[in-house]
Amino acid sequence: MDNIFETIVQAYQSLWHFKDYGNTLEIITPVATVNNMFVSIFITKRGDNYIATDGGWIDAGLYECEINWKANVFNKIGAFYLESFEIQRIYVKERTFYYKRIDQLELLPNIVFDLANFVNAIVSSANIQFVSDRVDMTFKKEVRGYLRREFGVDRFEYDKPLSDNMTIRFNAIERNHRGVNLINFVSGSNSSYYASSLCRSNMNFQLILPLRDRYSIQNTVTLLDDRKRSIIESPQVQTYYDYLIDNQNDKNKVILWSQKADLAQAI
Template structure:
């Protein structure tokens, strides 16, 4: 145990988002100040193994220790893409224990590199858990409700900008020949400048469905920020269905705040009274 405390001190000296620690036998759990989109605090686990310092998630991602609205881990496009991209981005490795638990980790034999890999593992956990939160089964009723709202927004965009400038269900290329699908893209020439607007729609007949849409939009926009083509004129827009039965800003506030921070602009709320005016007023006329 005595050998573990210097590891905590080494990380804390360079990694300001450290709250506390717990000794767990031959491992020290370090509680960070980093939070997932579900408001869960991220913990990392540090130990010695085969002469190296290992920083891992402690198997907590696989074991469901972080709160999600949907705990079953069915295959999902967003989750698979996020995990693949961020394991590559942060150079994360994984291993399966004899009991079947998957551990995500990084290791080093130099203590001066410890803070850096602790930072990587902690942020990998935050992104991955946030992606898991987007998974849940969509009912036929939910599909119908979402389809109606999607068609309303798409029709309004095409009426304003024309079919040639609006691309629905568009795949945005990322690195390593991967891509992510978003609801729509508007491409126009405005004041002699080529501009693109990436749009994601947030709706839902239940609170968990609405939150799922919000977290999925956040995850996809984050992937585009990290791995998409850089474009200084690109704008990310989230369109909220304020008339949806699942719309409850008091209970979904933290997820909407995360989405707004990711887009870098106010969320656009649409209801039966405003029609599509809020959305169209936020976009330039070509």
């Protein structure tokens, strides 16, 4: 049994890493979030106090998620974890820092452990889509209103499949004498929701490709909500966005909402 214990301890210890920044020590813990990122905790000493913080990484989006404290469900979850782990927060240099403070060196591992688990809980919770994304629904409503005003009330069908025997739905379908144009709307209140919306849109267009001639599909258009640049430029979204841009052509087009006037030439 001693060998088992030593094996586990050695393996666990090897997962801890440190980076020394002079007055600050970064501890890269073995605590991993649901999106497979290891939690880092930053230690500084001020006077007689040792302070452990998340380094502002949650607020900066370095865990590839966006914390929406205004969302009713998440606000309750966040408040629960803040209270349970006795975490404090402070806004410094346009960024929120979550932290714990201690004045006894021997208790420092305790606050590192608490803060690491808090970061994991918050980041992991933010990656769960509890309800339909309201931003996504609001964007759909806004786009539909724009299409009706600019192109006429009856020009598009909304959230329907191409035929009754198909399960794939598209946000807007235009049928004309030349064929069919398909539009999908991409939006989301945080990086995870946005990336999910982008992937779903791209997958639906990929699935319809073999049936392009059968349904006389002329153009597919991905309409991207670009009003919140921090989301569309986040690492979690950028990979999928770059793929979409690299693969666009005369038949598969990408249009930003800020350039929605280009829709007239795309369909």
